[in-house]
Amino acid sequence: MSPLKCALLVGAGLAALAAGPALAQQKGGVVNVATVGEPPTLDPMVSTADLVGIITQHVLETLYTFDKNWKVTPLLAEKLPEISPDGKVYTIRLRTGVTFHDGSDMTAEDVVASLKRWTQVASRGKQTAGNIAAIEAVDPATVRITLVAPYAPLTALLAFNNSAAVILPAEKQDNPMKEPVGTGPYKLKERKPDQYIQLVRFDGYKSLPGEPDGYGGARKQYLDEIRFVPVPDANTRIEGALSGQYDYVDALPVEAFDRLKGQKATEPVLLKPFGWPVFVMNTKQGLTESRDVRLAVRSALNMEDMLAAAFGNKEFFALDAAMYPKSYVWSTDKGTEGAYNVGDPEKAAALLKKASYDGKPLRILTSRQYEFHYKMAQVAAEYLKAAGFKVDLQVVDWATLTQRRADPALWDIYITHSPFLPEPALIGMLSTSAPGWWDTPQRRAVVDAFNSEADPKKREALWGEVQRVIAADVPFIKIGDFNALSAKAPKLEGVVPAPWPYFWNASLKK
Template structure:
């Protein structure tokens, strides 16, 4: 099951920028401008993309994704051996892998880490009830036993979001007290709101094979990587133009024209990137009521929100399906009459049915992703036109990720997601993710989808899941968008990716 369009784009990027086309040399320090300060470096404990971008250089998972979004071994030696009934995964581990503290990684560390993942990570909690046991077979082999087949397990183990990172068995504390991983770079210094400085891990053991997406060989050309929080989008643009940063993440698309003719920086456009999403609080507050959620959705103009956020249709498109053209998951199931409705009278009828009495709709957003904020402004006006009272709370991204964990503090929060290779990776598919969508209809549809291993049947079952999402509104898709970032012409070997990474990257001498 491959998301073909993105796979082709990433594949062509790999060909165009392959380090084999030139000799790369070791040395140098790069500065990477990010949208802000990550709330944690514990990749298990957060679903924030910013956490994954930084932490993937420090920590590694058993598997990752190649350029075609297929799972490929990372700390594992090979893809798992799966029993005929789909319930037992036997995983061989690479040997000779060291942690940053100098200890050797073995099956004991992997078992302890996977158990921690099922306890604190939303992705791990998603499968915890299905896991009967996680056992050491021998020092280089672990076994995961399920009580029912679960097709997304391998993708969940490969994902860098609420990730199943492998830690030393002695360093499993939560909250994390010491970020020790097996990655190509280790934490050197962190100064809050100033930088996170990573240095080359000299004892790193790279996977073998050609570089392919996040998989294959990971070369450590750079001496250090410095992640610098730059919350203001315009400041990030100016930093790119000034040549202050070697890579600048998440830029407003209106900056594209300015970037494309600069000598100090180059525009990087990832198309298609993903979808903005309004996440609804289904477990507490006013949006616990399904009719209120339907009223919110039916009051909104997705077209106006996208236009405000991205300006030109070169950077966005209206699309109700949770996956765009080119993906096997693309379906219009459940979307008819339920997208880009912008009908205040229809919304008012639903509000009356729900007994709405002027309670404020608390919208949680951040200007660090400027397009989130612009969509929130437009949404607020449409909600007011339907008769809602709106309380828009604009906070920094780290505060937003903290607040969304407490259902008492919000009704809607605005986020976005890249198009993911496996729909089970979408945050709302986990009942423990912020929003806590957990209904009988969700359980029937999602359980059927997750337990089916036949790819063709899973496509049809995903259509049923999308129907339930549109019927119950745990999330609201706004549309599709392209992502803009910028990189220095001095960077060699960089491959555009949803979560930018800097192994295999060098500085032109």
């Protein structure tokens, strides 16, 4: 079974996933989408927040995206890149007749300017920049990327909607971004902070032909308007789903599952398995700069208790030390032995003594907008206190968290989560420029070897070496696997369950 099929089960969702949106969908209407909060930016290059990607993927597009089997597929590019025999030169033909929301034509000049901006401002772009010798326009419809050495994740990085290589007009490359002018099926009409982000149909949109295919294929514009409404309180999101106030509600606590079943105004959407919660360590400065302190944190934590507090029913979580579950080709146990679900305060205390810990508060940054983050933090704090840590649990809104984590002086651990990604190089914490700033000779050796290998089977083995170094150095701690819950109105058709929900191809049944 493919990773996507494993990840996107919802009722009889496999049939829906294969079939795509229903026939004879009706045009028109407004969809209200409740999100976990206000996005910190509408520039997906400069943010790794899922919320930013969810919203902006409707407005700003990339050269490539992912199909229903998580394979890279063209979006603004005409086809997959032509790669030279030595793996260093990528020639990308662009689709013609594509226009931006301002009416200008997309050309190679725009793509080159955008990719250069990506290498300068995006964490994943910066991660890639050292491998790039040149980005240049061959002609108005062709771009050439020349690499210093082969770099296998390049097309996947160009396809990802997170720290995304979105294509903007050449004259709109400001940083910070002044306005999100893209090529997407919807365009920004109005943003009222803490009230809504209003997207409206872009009548000049040029869709790919054929049928929808995951994030790829045709993007049909049935809806007149999509409104993303920030609803930070999880209970308010649940009540909004039950009352029919919102047509789609993202990121619900899993304990709401039984309440959503059998309702007229809403129905549960379960993504199983969805991803993994993670504690990211600040390796740049502060307490967790010390590897012994990081080891002490991991030794103190009982992952089973944390997951139980966060998700309750075992149907919604699984203990798993490996970075990927068994259904993925990347699954390996390498490096995980004795490094997971330890919950040993004495072992942790010994490591703290070795690190000459002086009682300085361990600053943990979390948010209640993802309630399971907060619940895990509460349990973790008690285990860490038992090991001898003084804990400073800082609970902020998600937008503030994403701002604070950019400053290494402000935190020691921040809590986040990630879906299981089709390409391990997409994992944000592997980038030396991402918050956490993990950068050691051992990391460079194994990550560079993994990224420069083109053979898929060899890459699987090399990923085991990356996981071994992660386990040894503890730049971040995976807590386990979890399933995610959202809700949608029965009248909302054509929404394929996905880690980053999208509403092109969606319609309202009248």
